[in-house]
Amino acid sequence: MCSMAKEDLLRKQVGDRSVCEYPFAVAGINITFMLIQMLGLESVKRRSIVGETFxxxxSVNESAFYILYCISFKLMDQQWLFKRVSYM
Incomplete structure (x- = not known):
């Protein structure tokens, strides 16, 4: 599932991309930062049950963050196109 979502994002064949494009690398950095904050992974001592559970x-699935990252990026991309926002 994640490789398929990644391929969709890399090809960028869905939606009107010339009108509502976003900086791909910046979006990736922001999604990474958002996930780290949401999961409480930025601190040495875990503060939330969500971080501990994740x-x-x-530890069971080494690809868990990668899968969550791909899903988050795909959702952001869909919302960006649906709302027809611009970079500015």
Whole structure:
């Protein structure tokens, strides 16, 4: 599923991309930062049950963050196109 979402994002064949494009690299950095904050992974001492649960899941599936990242990026892309926003 994640590789398919990644391919969709890389090809950028869905939507009117010339009108409502976003900086791909900046979006990726912001999504990474958002996930780290939401999961509470920025601190040495875990503060939330969500962060602890995710770390346990990560110990079982090493691709957990990658999968969550791809899903988040795909959702952001869909919302960006749906709302027809511009970079500015």
């Amino acid at each position: 770390l346990r899941f990560l």
